[in-house]
Structures are given as structure tokens and as C-alpha cells.
Amino acid sequence: MNSCLLCGQQFAPAVSLRQFFSWRKVHVQRICIQCRAKFQALTDHRCQVCTGELAQNDVCLNCRTWRKIYGSSLLHHHAALRYNGAAHDLMVNYKRYGDYVLRAVLQELCYQELRQIKADYYVPIPTSAAHLAKRQFDTISAIYDDIVPLTPALLKVSDCGAQGSKNRTERLRSEQTFGVNHDLAFDFKQRKILLLDDIYTTGRTLYHARDALSAVFPAARIESFSIYR
Ligand SMILES: [Zn+2]
Ligand SMILES: [Zn+2]
Numbered sequence: 001m002n003s004c005l006l007c008g009q010q011f012a013p014a015v016s017l018r019q020f021f022s023w024r025k026v027h028v029q030r031i032c033i034q035c036r037a038k039f040q041a042l043t044d045h046r047c048q049v050c051t052g053e054l055a056q057n058d059v060c061l062n063c064r065t066w067r068k069i070y071g072s073s074l075l076h077h078h079a080a081l082r083y084n085g086a087a088h089d090l091m092v093n094y095k096r097y098g099d100y101v102l103r104a105v106l107q108e109l110c111y112q113e114l115r116q117i118k119a120d121y122y123v124p125i126p127t128s129a130a131h132l133a134k135r136q137f138d139t140i141s142a143i144y145d146d147i148v149p150l151t152p153a154l155l156k157v158s159d160c161g162a163q164g165s166k167n168r169t170e171r172l173r174s175e176q177t178f179g180v181n182h183d184l185a186f187d188f189k190q191r192k193i194l195l196l197d198d199i200y201t202t203g204r205t206l207y208h209a210r211d212a213l214s215a216v217f218p219a220a221r222i223e224s225f226s227i228y229r
Contacts, residue, residue: 004032005105006090030104038086039109042079042229050077050203051229062202075210075222077200079229080113087228091198098135103142106198110227111147117225119194121186122148125209126156126178143227144196153188154209155181175204178212188217195224 001010013029043053047060054060059067066074081087094102124140132138141150157179195209206224213222 002029004035005030005101006035007032009034030108036108038084040082040084042082049074050200051079052200053082053229066203066207070207075203075207075224077203077206077229078113078117078223078225079200080110080227081229083199083201083228091228095135095139098137100135100137100142103139106143106227107147110143114144114147114225117194117223118192119148119223120191121151121153121188121193123153123193123195123209123213124150125195125197125205126152126154128156140196140198143198148196150196151184151186153181153184153186153193154212155179176208176212178209180212180216188213188220190219190221191217192221192223195222197224197226199228200224200226 002013003009004011009032011029011032042051045054046052047054047063048058049063049066050060052060052062063074090102090105093099094106122144124138124144127135127138127140141152144150156177193213195206195213197206197209200206206226210222210224213220
């Protein structure tokens with residue numbers, strides 16, 4: 001019997017052959033079936049670009065905004081689950097209260113989706129130095145480190161420049177907070193890179209991350225993944 005990391009109840013974990021033959025660590029189920037049911041898959045009717053759920057059309061309003069800035073060079077995004085109330089509560093406990101053990105729950109929620117997306121490099125969105133000092137761990141790397149090999153190619157750099165004099169479009173273009181970690185010897189030329197984050201809301205963070213890498217590796221094929229959309 002296992003103890004559920006979310007509700008504390010004892011439960012009998014389900015074991016699948018797929019888990020037995022996985023070349024990576026055998027995955028141990030960490031949450032009970034009742035807690036798992038609180039997290040919802042995204043519906044089939046999704047945006048072609050970012051997997052966001054749609055009321056109509058093929059591309060969501062969010063991606064239409066990005067199209068005005070980036071033209072056809074939109075970031076193709078993958079996500080596992082809907083960002084609902086249960087997801088929000090879990091992320092608050094994980095990030096605000098620095099509950100490191102909850103990373104195992106987040107891994108459980110996303111690993112099957114993530115393993116289906118093949119990439120040459122998996123690049124986590126870096127945590128700022130202030131958040132790292134507060135929580136004592138990097139919230140994104142801690143989730144994905146056990147699932148895929150990570151390449152920490154991005155650095156969080158402080159943004160600069162007066163924003164007040166710029167219009168909205170200029171601000172969206174200029175608020176870059178990422179740089180490329182040149183200390184690492186990696187070559188992203190013509191490789192497929194998957195950026196990893198926890199939640200996709202507007203896409204601003206991931207577009208900035210993509211832009212920072214594209215500036216140095218223009219031929220790299222970059223997509224992104226988050227647990228929640
Ligand atoms: Zn439970
Ligand atoms: Zn979209």
C-alpha cells in the first residue's frame with residue numbers, strides 16, 4: 001500500500017507492464033485514484049498552435065495576438081492538463097510553500113504526455129535567483145529532471161530599460177528576461193528543442209525563452225511543453 005501524497009489515504013497502486021519495461025526509473029504511483037480524478041485532461045477541441053481549449057475556430061485568441069507580433073513563427077505548445085482549481089491548489093503548495101515532495105505528484109500528472117514528445121534537447125525555464133533562494137530548489141527542473149535529460153541552456157537575467165515610454169507592442173517585444181548560458185558546450189543547430197514550463201497562461205514566458213535561444217541558434221526547431229494549459 002502507498003500513502004497518497006495529496007490526501008494521505010492508503011491505496012493499492014496500479015502496476016502496468018509499461019512501467020515494468022520502462023528504461024528509466026520504475027514509476028511508483030503517488031496519488032490515489034480519487035485525487036487523480038480531480039485533474040482534468042484538456043478536451044479534444046483545442047487550438048492548433050498552443051493546445052488551449054477553444055469555443056470556436058482553430059486558433060485561439062491568445063495565439064492570434066502572438067501572430068500579430070510573430071507572424072507565422074508561432075510557438076507550437078503541448079500541454080497535459082487543464083489548469084483547474086485542483087491544479088491551482090497544488091501549484092500554490094508547491095511554489096508558494098516550497099513543498100518539494102509535491103514534485104512527485106506533478107511528475108505523475110505529466111510524464112506520459114511528455115514522454116510522447118521526442119526532442120534532441122529538453123530545456124527547462126529557469127527560476128529567478130530570488131525564488132531559488134526562497135524555495136531552495138528550482139521548481140521546474142525538480143519536476144522534469146527524473147523524466148527527461150535536461151540541458152540548462154537558459155539563464156534568468158535581470159530585465160532593463162525604461163518601459164514607460166514604450167507602447168504595448170514594444171513592451172511585449174522588449175521585456176526579455178532570459179539569456180543563453182554560454183558556459184555550456186551544446187550545439188542546437190537544426191536540433192529539436194522542447195522548452196519545459198509548469199503552466200502556460202499567455203505564453204509570454206515561453207516566447208521570451210524561444211526568442212533568446214533563436215537569437216543564438218536560428219536554425220533550431222523549438223517547441224514547448226507545460227503540465228497545465
Ligand atoms: Zn488521495
Ligand atoms: Zn492558441
